[in-house]
Amino acid sequence: MKYIDTNNCRLEIGDITTSSLDEKLNFTYAHVKKVVIVDENSRENCLEYMLTNFTGLSEAEIILLPAGEDNKQLNIVGSVWEALTEYGVSRHDVIINLGGGMITDLGGFVASCYKRGLDFINIPTTLLSMVDASIGGKTGVNLGHYKNQIGVFSDPVAVYIDPVFLSTLPGYELLSGYAEMLKHGLIHSEALFSSVLQAMREDEIPSLDLIESCIRVKHEVVTEDPTEKGKRKVLNLGHTIGHVLEGHFMNRIPLTHGHCVAIGIMMEAYISYRRGMLAEEDFRLVQDAIFEFYELPAYSNDEVGEMVAMLYNDKKNANNAILCVLLQKIGDCSYDIEVPESQFVEAFLHYKNLQINMN
Secondary structure (H helix, E strand, O other), X not given: OEEEEOOOOEEEEOOHHHOOHHHHHXXXXXXXXXXXXXXXXXXXHHHHHHHHXXXXXXXXXXXXEXXXXXXXXXXXXXXHHHHHHHOOXXXXXXXXXXXXXXHHHXXXXXXXXXXXXXXXXXXXXXXXXXXXXXXXXXXXXXXXXXXXXXXXXXXXXXXXXXXXXXXXXXXXXXXXXXXXXXXXXXXHOHHHHHHHHHHHHOOOOOOHHHHHHHHHHHHHHHHHOOOOOXXXXXXXXXXXXXXXXXXXXXXXXXXXXXXXXXXXXXXXXXXXXHOXXXXXXXXXXXXXXXXXXXXXXXXXXXXXXXXXXXXXXXXXXXXXXXXXXXXXXXXEEEEEEEOOHHHHHHHHHHHHHHHHHHO
């Protein structure tokens, strides 16, 4: 078992059955209500494993949510709060979020606001939630097609990261998580970027060491800037465009969060290159890596206008300017870079035409 401690939260990486979770359930939270929030996927693939191995969950209430990012909405949050009220849950009880990023984002928000906050534990079951969504204290829900517009910073009391759950994932979900790992490499070091890319090419579940390396990248950034006033913004590489793609295509074609972030990384690398910030060699490495694993969605000229308009609602913006994270080289980037609308249009049109030529 490996440990990463923050001021408010302990991350434990390894076999969950040998973690501190059993002690927490049977001692720390022995005499309080326990509520496990799952979606359809984590109920089917992960819940029985947890109930079998942890007797402290034998009397837990289970709240089942529909799977999918399009369900990370306020109406779902409201229904969960109503269920907690019906169960008589108090602020001294505990919520356990068992699932991917949608569950840890939404479940953390539910716990943080209900009766002004109660303890919650994250048990991520997807690669993306293990290396990114479940750690760092961000919680939130979408507002229509706009990603994570409503939320708070709130740390779980613990996060348990066990790769045992990764064997349940389809390939596209692993690729979704790998996109965030590529991002960690791009903001941290060429060595980490290369290691992630090698693991992807070997078509395997990433090693515990590689998962830990990516978690530590995020942990170090978040520790320095927990509420995203400065350096933490580098973790948004690929997300300015990625969130727009995700919102735009949410109810049309099945693009995961990570898939959209990967395309966003490539487009933002293109903008970096066109602005003279990123060397062509590094840009080509990034573009080739993305094209190797992620399909570029098709869109029309009219849709370009719609997506560029959506950029103005990005949370990172200030003074009506679209602010972006841009690459300087593999392993280094800058944040709060103002990018004019015309450069986003150029990027969208470039890849629209490239997608047409590729087909």
